[in-house]
Amino acid sequence: MCVTKAVTISIDAMGGDDAPQIVIDGIAYFIKHEGYKHKLRILLHGDEAVLSNLLASKKAVRDISEIHHTDSEIAMDMKPSQALRRGKGTSLWNTVTSVKSGEADLGLSAGNTGALMAISMLQLKRKNGVQRPALVAAWPTPKGQSVVLDVGANVESDETQLTEFAVLGDAFYRAIYNKESPTIGLLNVGTEDLKGNAVIKAAHERLNESAIDLNYIGYVEGYDISMGGADVIVTDGFTGNIALKTAEGTAKLIGTFFTDALKGNMWSKFTTLLNSVALRKLRKRIDPRRVNGAVFLGLNGLIVKSHGGTDHIGFANAINMAVGLAESPFEKEIERKLAELHSEDDNIGFIA
Amino acid sequence: MCVTKAVTISIDAMGGDDAPQIVIDGIAYFIKHEGYKHKLRILLHGDEAVLSNLLASKKAVRDISEIHHTDSEIAMDMKPSQALRRGKGTSLWNTVTSVKSGEADLGLSAGNTGALMAISMLQLKRKNGVQRPALVAAWPTPKGQSVVLDVGANVESDETQLTEFAVLGDAFYRAIYNKESPTIGLLNVGTEDLKGNAVIKAAHERLNESAIDLNYIGYVEGYDISMGGADVIVTDGFTGNIALKTAEGTAKLIGTFFTDALKGNMWSKFTTLLNSVALRKLRKRIDPRRVNGAVFLGLNGLIVKSHGGTDHIGFANAINMAVGLAESPFEKEIERKLAELHSEDDNIGFIA
Numbered sequence A, B: 001m002c003v004t005k006a007v008t009i010s011i012d013a014m015g016g017d018d019a020p021q022i023v024i025d026g027i028a029y030f031i032k033h034e035g036y037k038h039k040l041r042i043l044l045h046g047d048e049a050v051l052s053n054l055l056a057s058k059k060a061v062r063d064i065s066e067i068h069h070t071d072s073e074i075a076m077d078m079k080p081s082q083a084l085r086r087g088k089g090t091s092l093w094n095t096v097t098s099v100k101s102g103e104a105d106l107g108l109s110a111g112n113t114g115a116l117m118a119i120s121m122l123q124l125k126r127k128n129g130v131q132r133p134a135l136v137a138a139w140p141t142p143k144g145q146s147v148v149l150d151v152g153a154n155v156e157s158d159e160t161q162l163t164e165f166a167v168l169g170d171a172f173y174r175a176i177y178n179k180e181s182p183t184i185g186l187l188n189v190g191t192e193d194l195k196g197n198a199v200i201k202a203a204h205e206r207l208n209e210s211a212i213d214l215n216y217i218g219y220v221e222g223y224d225i226s227m228g229g230a231d232v233i234v235t236d237g238f239t240g241n242i243a244l245k246t247a248e249g250t251a252k253l254i255g256t257f258f259t260d261a262l263k264g265n266m267w268s269k270f271t272t273l274l275n276s277v278a279l280r281k282l283r284k285r286i287d288p289r290r291v292n293g294a295v296f297l298g299l300n301g302l303i304v305k306s307h308g309g310t311d312h313i314g315f316a317n318a319i320n321m322a323v324g325l326a327e328s329p330f331e332k333e334i335e336r337k338l339a340e341l342h343s344e345d346d347n348i349g350f351i352a
Helices: A021-037 A048-055 A059-064 A080-086 A091-100 A113-124 A159-177 A198-209 A222-227 A237-263 A266-274 A276-285 A312-327 A330-348 B021-037 B048-055 B059-064 B080-086 B091-100 B113-124 B159-177 B198-209 B223-227 B237-263 B266-274 B276-285 B312-327 B330-348
Strands: A006-012 A039-046 A065-069 A106-109 A134-141 A144-149 A183-187 A215-220 A232-234 A294-297 A302-305 B007-012 B040-046 B065-069 B106-109 B134-141 B144-149 B183-187 B215-220 B232-234 B294-297 B302-305
Touching: A006 A021, A006 A091, A006 A312, A021 A039, A021 A048, A021 A059, A021 A312, A039 A048, A039 A059, A039 A091, A048 A065, A059 A065, A080 A113, A091 A106, A091 A113, A091 A302, A106 A312, A113 A294, A113 A302, A134 A159, A134 A222, A134 A237, A144 A159, A144 A222, A144 A237, A159 A183, A159 A198, A159 A232, A159 A294, A159 A312, A159 A330, A183 A198, A183 A222, A183 A237, A198 A215, A222 A237, A222 B237, A237 B223, A237 B237, A294 A312, A302 A312, B007 B021, B007 B091, B007 B312, B021 B040, B021 B048, B021 B059, B021 B312, B040 B048, B040 B059, B040 B091, B048 B065, B059 B065, B080 B113, B091 B106, B091 B113, B091 B302, B106 B312, B113 B294, B113 B302, B134 B159, B134 B223, B134 B237, B144 B159, B144 B223, B144 B237, B159 B183, B159 B198, B159 B232, B159 B294, B159 B312, B159 B330, B183 B198, B183 B237, B198 B215, B223 B237, B294 B312, B302 B312
Parallel strands: A006 A039, A006 A106, A039 A065, A106 A302, A144 A232, A183 A215, A183 A232, B007 B040, B007 B106, B040 B065, B106 B302, B144 B232, B183 B215, B183 B232
Antiparallel strands: A134 A144, A134 A294, A294 A302, B134 B144, B134 B294, B294 B302
């Protein structure tokens, strides 16, 4: 709860469906609710005139922000390859550049995901000992939260990459949730040893045999993502992306059914009103804004991706995740563990 | 609604966590609620003494059932390879044999999934023009139901297999839900043409170019399974299994949150009581028993798998699905479409 080290966040003020309004409102919301715990400085990349105007009535945001003007931005539907060629000087590009230069501890954007990944890869480069960066996302469980990675940075992964994801996820979980030895599970179609494809079996064997300090508990199933079967769920980016979006769709479906059920008749409308405290509590627990913020792990510098369609509360949650990460010894931690992992590779003939 | 052709179902009375009790109770439940619509005959494979005892008080079940005695059964945790070697003469094995011999129109078991698939493959053999059979399962959406296949018969699938799954799923959807031209989507990590791995892109191209009568709408995402983005969702067995179990886990999670929220205080307990009609309606819509029954498609004979842990209501729903399928022209339909599909293969050089 005490104020920790000063953190500078580089923010793409123009990224997201309702930017820059939700970005500025999100920063204000974060400062109001969480600001007293942190020493925060913000670099706002975007159109100076527009941003100054929005900041006029937000003294708390203005006091800790610096506007870095740019008049171009990347469209939400631009292809990553185009973004790489034409993205220089945009708000998204410059957000990453501030991380690269060391001016900021971390970058945050609600803009185009593919463009953000491509531009981050290009500018920040992979961390030593990381074959492939991964996107990690959080999901609520009855026990707290689980994290899943990769949720879409790659479409395929081999066993070495999956093992690296376990190391990245472990460090991430400890940094964000302050849990000493998070459980790590490998997503599979069954929990028996003989199930799954060749890549998964090889990763399973590797994680079982490794002497590095990971609390690997073996295979977990889709069910475990939501039910907390493991703190960290490791999978390839294709499967992880589909699992996460399936979970989002199911939550949305049940929300729809719920609303329908309560609309049923006057009597249920009346009693729903009476019961609104309980229902508010429920809605809060399944609110997707609470878990907004996927982190791009494995680069020389941290990049957080907010959902493009989020509102100011969701954006504030993404800032919260970013700040927590920047304040933790996360980066040093993963560098140490990756080095341990790959010294094992050398001994057993893996190519890193 | 009229009584249609007579259907004979071969049932593994000993398969499932709470068999044979839930099997007999499930048949009774089905007869009570749906029986008037159908002309049903049941072959019950299992221990005669135990089953006769259970049937003593169930005249409606007894009247349409024939017990086929066997005193051995396959354990829920036996490996498929063991089941193939040692399974002969068990209730599960004999359930499939009755389908093979033509005595029954269809087989149903809540027993060991891997064993059921292996024994069905061995006895019934693949249908002409099917490289790999697939398990298809249903899922509720705001619009009705979607079906997903493959949900676990295979761990990997190539583009030809995915295309076959589209044909199988289309015929299945029309048979079960009486919808003329169900929409078919291919599960991917994004809806843009450039996303996904090579197998998915090839299947997408194939489905787009095919002249056979399929309402293919292109890529869909995990979100669409629950939100009804397509009627039939085609994917490989690894991804499908994980998506389905993720959806089940999420539904369970929200159920847990829901119960917690309503337990909050005396006031919410009281108002919940008042609101119980609406809540019952909601619970019914998200009740997993309503979608119990995965069907093993692509063999010479239909096999339905009930969830092993289901109760009598879930088992009755699996019977309902089985009967609906047996009464429809499903088998003839897929044979015709598969022939069309593979005559295209010959023309464009695919190997079937």
